[in-house]
Amino acid sequence: MSTSLAASPASCSTAPAVETGLLLRHLDATLQPERFKDYGPNGLQVEGRARVRHLVSGVTASRELIERAIEAGADAILVHHGLFWRGQSACVTGWMKQRLALLLAHDVNLLAYHLPLDAHPSLGNNAQLAQRLGFSPLADGWGRFGEQDLGFVGHTECPDARALAAHVQQRLGRPVTLIDAPGRALRRIGWCSGGAQDYFEAAIAAGVDAFITGELSEPQTHLARECGVAYLACGHHATERYGAPALGAAVAAELGLTHQFIDVDNPA
Numbered sequence: 001m002s003t004s005l006a007a008s009p010a011s012c013s014t015a016p017a018v019e020t021g022l023l024l025r026h027l028d029a030t031l032q033p034e035r036f037k038d039y040g041p042n043g044l045q046v047e048g049r050a051r052v053r054h055l056v057s058g059v060t061a062s063r064e065l066i067e068r069a070i071e072a073g074a075d076a077i078l079v080h081h082g083l084f085w086r087g088q089s090a091c092v093t094g095w096m097k098q099r100l101a102l103l104l105a106h107d108v109n110l111l112a113y114h115l116p117l118d119a120h121p122s123l124g125n126n127a128q129l130a131q132r133l134g135f136s137p138l139a140d141g142w143g144r145f146g147e148q149d150l151g152f153v154g155h156t157e158c159p160d161a162r163a164l165a166a167h168v169q170q171r172l173g174r175p176v177t178l179i180d181a182p183g184r185a186l187r188r189i190g191w192c193s194g195g196a197q198d199y200f201e202a203a204i205a206a207g208v209d210a211f212i213t214g215e216l217s218e219p220q221t222h223l224a225r226e227c228g229v230a231y232l233a234c235g236h237h238a239t240e241r242y243g244a245p246a247l248g249a250a251v252a253a254e255l256g257l258t259h260q261f262i263d264v265d266n267p268a
Contacts, residue, residue, distance in 0.1 A: 018257065020048070023255065023257075027078075031116035031247075040082060042115075044111055048106075048107045052076045054258045055076050055252050055257050056259070058263070059244055060079060072260060074108055078247065080113065080240055082112025113247075132171055132172070133168060151192040165178040177216055181224065181230040185209065188207055193214060200229075214234060215233055237265075245261035249261075
C-alpha cells in the first residue's frame with residue numbers, strides 16, 4: 001500500500017492554526033465523554049501534528065476516508081466510528097496496519113467520539129437526525145429512553161407508519177425497511193441512530209407508536225408485530241451521517257479552523 005498521497009491546496013490554508021490539545025479540550029468540553037460507558041476510547045485515538053488548521057469530519061475512520069482527508073490537506077480527522085473497539089484483536093496487521101500507516105506517515109490526528117456524539121442534545125447524531133426528518137423532540141428528561149438515555153422521543157406530522165417510512169426514505173435518500181403497525185396513528189415516535197435495535201423494548205416502554213433506528217435484527221420483527229409498534233430500519237450509516245459534520249463545523253467556527261465533511265457512502 002502506498003502512502004505517497006499528495007496534499008491538496010487546502011493544506012496551504014491561511015486559516016490560523018490551533019494546538020491539537022486545544023481542539024481536543026474543546027471537543028471534550030462539548031461532548032463530555034467521561035459521562036459515558038462506551039465500547040472504545042473517545043477523544044484522540046492517533047496523535048499527529050501538534051497544530052491544526054484544516055479539520056475533516058466523516059462517519060467512519062475507513063481507509064478511503066483517511067486517504068481522501070489526506071488529499072484534502074487535513075491536519076485532523078474527526079469521526080464517529082474510530083479505529084479501536086472493546087474486544088477486537090490488539091494486533092496491528094492487515095486493514096488496521098494500512099489505516100494507521102496512512103495516519104502516521106502523514107502526521108494526521110484522528111479524533112473519535114462514539115456514544116457522546118450520539119447523545120449530544122443539539123450537535124449529536126440523534127438531534128441532527130431529528131432536524132433532518134423534521135421531528136420535534138420532547139424536552140430532556142421527558143424525551144429520552146434506553147441505556148445512558150441515548151434514545152429520543154418526539155412528534156411527527158406523519159399520520160401513520162407508511163407515511164412516516166415514505167417521508168424518511170425521501171429525506172435520507174435510501175430505502176427503508178418497515179415492520180408496520182396497521183391502523184395505529186402516530187402520536188409519539190422514538191429514534192436512536194445506528195445499531196440501536198436492542199433499544200426497541202425500551203422505546204415501547206416509553207410509549208412510542210413507531211421506532212426508528214439504523215438496523216433490524218430478527219427478534220425486532222416479532223416484537224413489532226406482537227406489540228403493535230411500527231419499526232423502521234433506515235440504515236446505520238444513513239442515520240449517523242449528520243452528527244460528525246455538525247460537530248466539525250461548530251468547533252471549526254469557534255476555533256477559526258477550516259472544515260469539510262467527507263461522506264464515504266455505505267449501504268449498511
